[in-house]
Amino acid sequence: xxxxxxxxxxxxxxxxxxxxxxxxxxxxxxxxxxxxxxxxxxxxxxxxxxxxxxxxxxxxxxxxxxxxxxxxxxxxxxxxxxxxxxxxxxxxxxxxxxxxxxxxxxxxxxxxxxxxxxxxxxxxxxxxxxxxxxxxxxxxxxxxxxxxxxxxxxxxxxxxxxxxxxxxxxxxxxxxxxxxxxxxxxxxxxxxxxxxxxxxxxxxxxxxxxxxxxxxxxxxxxxxxxxxxxxxxxxxxxxxxxxxxxxxxxxxxxxxxxxxxxxxxxxxxxxxxxxxxxxxxxxxxxxxxxxxxxxxxxxxxxxxxxxxxxxxxxxxxxxxxxxxxxxxxxxxxxxxxxxxxxxxxxxxxxxxxxxxxxxxxxxxxxxxxxxxxxxxxxxxxxxxxxxxxxxxxxxxxxxxxxxxxxxxxxxxxxxxxxxxxxxxxxxxxxxxxxxxxxxxxxxxxxxxxxxxxxxxxxxxxx
Amino acid sequence: xxxxxxxxxxxxxxxxxxxxxxxxxxxxxxxxxxxxxxxxxxxxxxxxxxxxxxxxxxxxxxxxxxxxxxxxxxxxxxxxxxxxxxxxxxxxxxxxxxxxxxxxxxxxxxxxxxxxxxxxxxxxxxxxxxxxxxxxxxxxxxxxxxxxxxxxxxxxxxxxxxxxxxxxxxxxxxxxxxxxxxxxxxxxxxxxxxxxxxxxxxxxxxxxxxxxxxxxxxxxxxxxxxxxxxxxxxxxxxxxxxxxxxxxxxxxxxxxxxxxxxxxxxxxxxxxxxxxxxxxxxxxxxxxxxxxxxxxxxxxxxxxxxxxxxxxxxxxxxxxxxxxxxxxxxxxxxxxxxxxxxxxxxxxxxxxxxxxxxxxxxxxxxxxxxxxxxxxxxxxxxxxxxxxxxxxxxxxxxxxxxxxxxxxxxxxxxxxxxxxxxxxxxxxxxxxxxxxxxxxxxxxxxxxxxxxxxxxxxxxxx
Numbered sequence: 001x002x003x004x005x006x007x008x009x010x011x012x013x014x015x016x017x018x019x020x021x022x023x024x025x026x027x028x029x030x031x032x033x034x035x036x037x038x039x040x041x042x043x044x045x046x047x048x049x050x051x052x053x054x055x056x057x058x059x060x061x062x063x064x065x066x067x068x069x070x071x072x073x074x075x076x077x078x079x080x081x082x083x084x085x086x087x088x089x090x091x092x093x094x095x096x097x098x099x100x101x102x103x104x105x106x107x108x109x110x111x112x113x114x115x116x117x118x119x120x121x122x123x124x125x126x127x128x129x130x131x132x133x134x135x136x137x138x139x140x141x142x143x144x145x146x147x148x149x150x151x152x153x154x155x156x157x158x159x160x161x162x163x164x165x166x167x168x169x170x171x172x173x174x175x176x177x178x179x180x181x182x183x184x185x186x187x188x189x190x191x192x193x194x195x196x197x198x199x200x201x202x203x204x205x206x207x208x209x210x211x212x213x214x215x216x217x218x219x220x221x222x223x224x225x226x227x228x229x230x231x232x233x234x235x236x237x238x239x240x241x242x243x244x245x246x247x248x249x250x251x252x253x254x255x256x257x258x259x260x261x262x263x264x265x266x267x268x269x270x271x272x273x274x275x276x277x278x279x280x281x282x283x284x285x286x287x288x289x290x291x292x293x294x295x296x297x298x299x300x301x302x303x304x305x306x307x308x309x310x311x312x313x314x315x316x317x318x319x320x321x322x323x324x325x326x327x328x329x330x331x332x333x334x335x336x337x338x339x340x341x342x343x344x345x346x347x348x349x350x351x352x353x354x355x356x357x358x359x360x361x362x363x364x365x366x367x368x369x370x371x372x373x374x375x376x377x378x379x380x381x382x383x384x385x386x387x388x389x390x391x392x393x394x395x396x397x398x399x400x401x402x403x404x405x406x407x408x409x410x411x412x413x414x415x416x417x418x419x420x421x422x423x424x425x426x427x428x429x430x431x432x433x434x435x436x437x438x439x440x441x442x443x444x445x446x447x448x449x450x451x452x453x454x455x456x457x458x459x460x461x462x
Numbered sequence: 463x464x465x466x467x468x469x470x471x472x473x474x475x476x477x478x479x480x481x482x483x484x485x486x487x488x489x490x491x492x493x494x495x496x497x498x499x500x501x502x503x504x505x506x507x508x509x510x511x512x513x514x515x516x517x518x519x520x521x522x523x524x525x526x527x528x529x530x531x532x533x534x535x536x537x538x539x540x541x542x543x544x545x546x547x548x549x550x551x552x553x554x555x556x557x558x559x560x561x562x563x564x565x566x567x568x569x570x571x572x573x574x575x576x577x578x579x580x581x582x583x584x585x586x587x588x589x590x591x592x593x594x595x596x597x598x599x600x601x602x603x604x605x606x607x608x609x610x611x612x613x614x615x616x617x618x619x620x621x622x623x624x625x626x627x628x629x630x631x632x633x634x635x636x637x638x639x640x641x642x643x644x645x646x647x648x649x650x651x652x653x654x655x656x657x658x659x660x661x662x663x664x665x666x667x668x669x670x671x672x673x674x675x676x677x678x679x680x681x682x683x684x685x686x687x688x689x690x691x692x693x694x695x696x697x698x699x700x701x702x703x704x705x706x707x708x709x710x711x712x713x714x715x716x717x718x719x720x721x722x723x724x725x726x727x728x729x730x731x732x733x734x735x736x737x738x739x740x741x742x743x744x745x746x747x748x749x750x751x752x753x754x755x756x757x758x759x760x761x762x763x764x765x766x767x768x769x770x771x772x773x774x775x776x777x778x779x780x781x782x783x784x785x786x787x788x789x790x791x792x793x794x795x796x797x798x799x800x801x802x803x804x805x806x807x808x809x810x811x812x813x814x815x816x817x818x819x820x821x822x823x824x825x826x827x828x829x830x831x832x833x834x835x836x837x838x839x840x841x842x843x844x845x846x847x848x849x850x851x852x853x854x855x856x857x858x859x860x861x862x863x864x865x866x867x868x869x870x871x872x873x874x875x876x877x878x879x880x881x882x883x884x885x886x887x888x889x890x891x892x893x894x895x896x897x898x899x900x901x902x903x904x905x906x907x908x909x910x911x912x913x914x915x916x917x918x919x920x921x922x923x924x
Contacts, residue, residue, distance in 0.1 A: 002470070002471045002472075002535070003471065003532070003535040003536060004471070004535065004536070006468045006470070008464070008468070009464045009465065009466070010464075070465070071840075073464075073465040073466065074465060074466070074543070074839075074840065081536070085610070103565060105840045105841050105842070107879065144840050147836070147837045147840065148547070148837075148838075148840055167629075167879070167882045170882040170883075170885055170886050171842060171879070171882065173885075173886075173889055174833065174836045174837075174842055174882070174885050174889070175836060175837065175840075175842075176837060371636065374609070374636045374637060375609045375610075375636075375637060375638055376610075377536075378533075378536065378567045378606050378609065378610055378637075379567050380567070380633060380636055417569065417629070417633070417879050417880060418879060420629045420632040420633065420636070421632075423632055423635075423636050424632050424635075427635055427636070
């Protein structure tokens, strides 16, 4: 038995997988301010055309450019590891595998799409990218990618994380990016929110508004916006995770996994691992595919499926997704990357189809799992990743109780070395859990009723 | 061309290499308080006998226990990477390879020996380990290893790093270790130094005194001390770095490297990479082997070769080494792991033999190199590692000027994600350099003249 399965560079997938080609029902299109589907041209001030083409593509396989591969090779193929010591501790008959995305220079799965997006902008002649970041994983990933392609990079970082995680900002600066706390005084959107709620901890929705505004109002026209999750092209770039994992499981002598697990904030990490296995499920394989979200921000498990904006200031098109409403500001949990009011439309459509079984956890349970993980497997995971670890432990115990020799695969989306303050709170007994109150959810749902309806389309039916 | 060369687990070396077997002149033995060589029994209160046997062994190859291999597999074999983008930037004909030890759970090469030491103590029936740590790389590595073997772990962390790097302490706590600032009030040695110099930034020498005292005074007799560098057995455990690199260079189609570079504080990182190539040099190969140290703590380049204690309170035997004196407190440079008054006796003996060509750099030059590295190769290195990066850049430029197609190999000993405050100082123009004044060096040398003489033995001559 090998403890980790390494692919050679020559065996790394050379194409991304597009789930849109295989979903029983294609996802609902984004809508413009007029309630009609947006055209590619309408998105042109925000994204370069080569990315917009990917965003709307229904082609099953899309080539990864060689320039992108040459940078991914730095840390990819990422290892698939076996959590032998955790299996032993839990006395489970399950075999637990995890795809280790923490090995990238920025410490998470995020560079997989950052590199691709920086490349496409570069070849489109763009000089500067703007973006938002929550915990800082995405901002540092884009800063890294921009450094390698010689692009300028501006990051709006959710204030609570900006204050809690000064070292993330330093990472971005080392890579040459400019990072400010959001809401900032640099944009109309930021100033408006600061005027209304000066003490706001910020949110991904607000930071996205600021970053889009900064991109589209640049008079030189050489700035575009880059998003770290949610959109189809971002999920596409992440499918290299699951494609590699599939090859690696075969090398390990496994067929398909019985359970696939990933934490989901905007959905790209989860989708990256899960989509290449979702196609097997669509074709009849029995796989439990589980996106895990925080109970403090329960989009998939409690929020309605609606048309809503991706950002707080309503600058994005309307996306068909599970949403708590674009004005929703999630409680200040440590997993900053999971504090998002919406969810990737492709993930949501698959949920509607019954392909995924989302669940939510409180952060104290996740930190407990992360501590167990650190002391058995020896790795310190990101607060986001701890949600997947918690679900994996639950599934491994379930396998023990059922006496089933299952194969569990989860995405180890990032390390927690930049996010240790949450561990500090947990160890000193000062960690709070936040349950979204039912009345807040009802108010969100009521507000969302003003948006255009998103018909639930399942298996081709409207 | 592959950007990184991965070995399979089955190709990982199963034995460590002991340079003591091949040095032209065996190193001088450690001396006890009576000026006579220490016997293994005299070290028994400090280390378990299985480690003492390794410390004095002159056997060329020593088996790595299977229990140790099974944990090393988690991140080993570590990748050998090619720094193609740096080569291009420098327009050098040199091929630059680096052995990436930053991929370990603790982020550096330190777990290579931490795991071995925890194992040997465990099988010797020891329940608890004490140690010192500078920047925290070693303390967190031992905490990690102790967690996996179920040992208690107590870490005395040099105060300046304890204050500058709170997250390192949190890492140790997540792995279950107890970490205090040194000098502490918990030991006689600590209290004495605090009484004399209450504002001391601390030093590795002081922290070692505290950790040894805590081990040998434990009334249960079940505590031992663990050292992260300097001693023969520690260097031995690190040779897996160079042994792997040797195999990987062959896979890459290279013969021996022309230049081998590593930063050196206590010497274990440098030795780990260099020793397996030193034997080739002894046998006639032409290799420039360069240990790099900070100009603020110049043991190899400026300090005399003498018998001195490894710690400030004179608890260790006398070691034959380049030393600035056991009472020397280095300036507060950011590379905490290089702030040590001495140097591994095996490294020093090889310097005496003319096998290594040590050099020193100021930290501002190293941070400049680290910034170049981050923006071309995309990786953020530890302040210690930046010394090796700086030397690599110098050597690559030299190869360009000489028009020589050299193979340069360096040890990428750790990532800098926990050490970003130094980058902050550099980027904001607030970084200071510290040159050791000649009069301070002369005073050190004068004080050391009171110690027993260490005859320079070169190539078998006394």
